[in-house]
Amino acid sequence: MELKVVSFMLGEEKFALDIMxxxxxxxLGKIVRIPESNDYVEGIMNLRGTVIPVINLKKKFKMRDTERKPSSKIIVINLDDRKVGLLVDQVHEVLTITDKQIEQAPADLGKSKTNILLGIAKLDQDLLIILNAKELLTTQEQIELQGLTKLA
Incomplete structure (x- = not known):
């Protein structure tokens, strides 16, 4: 089995999302901050006429946040019937990974109740953390984000 992923950087760490x-x-365009939203919510932006929330993945993952770089991008993902933007430091490339390269993440890794890791791919000397887009946000967080876009 093969998996096509988009790889990206958060600080010095490499992550990926299933291209599907x-x-x-x-x-990175204009992002409007929303008062009293969660600290990992950068705000909302206009994406081709649709207002979408933008999440700072570094803050969401409790990583040290740094200034936005010229290479910063927003990866727009589909979560059920809506779109969410993910602020990342840099988008690398689309990779094809085989199931032989992917190891399951240790079950006790992280304190999250959701299973946000699909696995860890071994690429030469690098490790690539493959995220489960559907589990990045809890149901409660998705409801809160939906409320933000209705305000706009």
Missing amino acids: NVDSIVE
Whole structure:
């Protein structure tokens, strides 16, 4: 079995998402902050006439947040019937990974109740953390984000 993924950087770490969950990759545009939203919510943006929430994945994963770089991009993913933007430091490439390269993530890794890791791919000397787009946000977080876009 093969999996096509979009690889990207958060700080010094490499992550990936299944390309089937990715709608598009867009340049960093104007993001409007929403008062009293969760700290990992950057705000909302206009994507081709549709207002979508933008999540800062570094903050969501409790990584040290840094200034936005010229290479920063927004990966737009499909979550059920809506789109969500994910702010990342840099988008690398589309890769094809075989199931032989993917190891299951240890079950006790992380404290999250959701299973946000699909697995870890071994690519030469690098490890690529493959995220489960459908599990990045809890049901409660998705409801809160939906409420943000209705305000706009």
